[in-house]
Amino acid sequence: MTPALTFWGPNIVDAGRAQWRKYRRVMAPAFSNETYDLVWSESLRTYYDMIAAEGWDEKRVVEAPSFQDIASKYALLIITSCGFGLPFTWESPPSGSGSMTIQDAVYTITQTLTFSIVAPTWLWSLPIPWIQRTRKAYDTMRTFMRNHIQSRKADIRTRKAENDDWRKDVFNLLVQESESDGKATLSDYELIGNVFVLLIAGHQTTAHSLAATLALLALDQTVQNEIVAHIQDIVGEREPTFKDYSKLDKVLAAFHEGVRMFPGGAVLIREAKQDTTLVYPRLSSAGIEENVVLPVAKGVQILIDMVGVQYNPRYISEPEVYRPSRWYSKNTSESSSSVEHGDNATKGPSSMQDSEPFTAFSVGPRACIGRKFATTEAVCFLTLLLRDWKVEPLLRTGETTEEWRQRAMQATLTLALGIKDVPLKFVKR
Numbered sequence: 001m002t003p004a005l006t007f008w009g010p011n012i013v014d015a016g017r018a019q020w021r022k023y024r025r026v027m028a029p030a031f032s033n034e035t036y037d038l039v040w041s042e043s044l045r046t047y048y049d050m051i052a053a054e055g056w057d058e059k060r061v062v063e064a065p066s067f068q069d070i071a072s073k074y075a076l077l078i079i080t081s082c083g084f085g086l087p088f089t090w091e092s093p094p095s096g097s098g099s100m101t102i103q104d105a106v107y108t109i110t111q112t113l114t115f116s117i118v119a120p121t122w123l124w125s126l127p128i129p130w131i132q133r134t135r136k137a138y139d140t141m142r143t144f145m146r147n148h149i150q151s152r153k154a155d156i157r158t159r160k161a162e163n164d165d166w167r168k169d170v171f172n173l174l175v176q177e178s179e180s181d182g183k184a185t186l187s188d189y190e191l192i193g194n195v196f197v198l199l200i201a202g203h204q205t206t207a208h209s210l211a212a213t214l215a216l217l218a219l220d221q222t223v224q225n226e227i228v229a230h231i232q233d234i235v236g237e238r239e240p241t242f243k244d245y246s247k248l249d250k251v252l253a254a255f256h257e258g259v260r261m262f263p264g265g266a267v268l269i270r271e272a273k274q275d276t277t278l279v280y281p282r283l284s285s286a287g288i289e290e291n292v293v294l295p296v297a298k299g300v301q302i303l304i305d306m307v308g309v310q311y312n313p314r315y316i317s318e319p320e321v322y323r324p325s326r327w328y329s330k331n332t333s334e335s336s337s338s339v340e341h342g343d344n345a346t347k348g349p350s351s352m353q354d355s356e357p358f359t360a361f362s363v364g365p366r367a368c369i370g371r372k373f374a375t376t377e378a379v380c381f382l383t384l385l386l387r388d389w390k391v392e393p394l395l396r397t398g399e400t401t402e403e404w405r406q407r408a409m410q411a412t413l414t415l416a417l418g419i420k421d422v423p424l425k426f427v428k429r
């Protein structure tokens with residue numbers, strides 16, 4: 001996955017410490033309350049845009065054979081609009097060259113990662129339909145990025161010359177850093193690498209998490225009704241605003257639980273910067289719990305299995321059960337790390353049974369920078385959708401709900417971990 005990410009250029013996700021500091025410093029100001037306010041209003045606008053464009057407002061029942069298609073388009077429109085200042089609409093989504101949309105290009109790129117890394121140049125020219133489609137996807141993405149970077153550079157130059165204000169979205173901040181009056185600290189290669197990674201990280205993870213959350217709610221009507229009652233309590237029939245975000249904690253919990261069960265960041269990679277030890281609990285052959293001290297030498301890479309962490313009964317009670325209430329009224333942003341290290345190593349692991357730490361956006365300095373961006377768009381979308389529509393599994397003829405669960409609730413792994421096509425039915429409330 002790392003070569004697939006760096007294919008477009010060095011970027012914040014895969015950068016080593018020094019480079020990472022630079023990227024994070026440039027991007028961090030874009031993740032502010034001002035942005036989240038915009039994310040909320042754009043999410044609201046895009047939801048109604050979708051309802052009208054897809055003709056949902058004229059129907060009592062809507063069938064979505066793959067909800068990911070909707071979620072992916074929705075999340076892409078929000079990141080392009082709020083992160084990149086490119087306000088596309090549901091009916092004219094972002095496209096690059098020719099007829100391919102960015103959504104299709106991203107989909108094709110993530111499905112053909114290995115090919116892009118290993119294929120020699122001549123292979124890209126073979127007249128095989130899927131290879132040509134892959135090539136078109138890369139061309140589309142390249143044209144999209146180049147065009148928008150060029151026009152944004154020109155725009156910022158003009159605005160600066162005229163002392164005009166310009167919005168501090170993440171795209172503008174990156175472009176500005178690559179200009180900086182000839183003292184650029186960001187090369188064009190780094191600029192493109194980071195733009196690509198933000199497009200991917202900013203929409204694929206959110207789209208899959210939304211699809212997973214709705215699938216889980218479709219399977220548990222009792223929980224769904226509880227969330228809908230909460231929405232009615234907080235916003236009733238009026239238009240929800242960003243001020244409601246902090247009060248809609250049960251909707252947020254429903255989303256957090258979806259992210260826990262299908263954690264987009266499936267594997268985290270860390271490298272020991274000094275000799276250290278990790279302490280972890282293990283059952284001895286006699287069935288007694290004991291602490292194991294694992295020495296970790298400087299330079300060793302540690303892969304953290306996030307699915308394992310999120311499903312470990314030591315930390316999450318009945319982990320296979322979708323239970324948003326485990327996050328109700330909990331400050332999930334202050335969750336602690338699951339494995340103790342460094343100075344704490346000698347103290348051994350504390351019991352996590354009663355704290356159920358939420359770590360699916362990671363913890364520490366490299367934790368997800370887009371977390372509140374994602375939760376803001378998710379809470380807005382889920383609030384509007386669940387208030388208006390009852391969500392059910394879209395069953396095949398003769399299929400039971402349990403069979404649907406077996407068919408639909410399957411994880412997939414491309415650049416991020418996701419969920420397979422989720423077939424859903426929406427019934428107007």
Ligand code: HEM
Nearest residue numbers: 201202205206209264265268360361362366368369370374
């Ligand atoms: C439900 C949605 C999301 C999930 C589950 C998720 C998950 C994660 C995780 C687990 C990491 C940490 C990786 C690590 O520690 O190695 C991460 C990092 C990151 N995420 Fe997200 N993310 C989501 C949404 C977003 C959004 C919406 C954006 C951008 C708008 C974003 C941008 C990033 C970036 C740039 C990083 C790298 C941060 C750094 O290394 O400093 N993510 N994400």
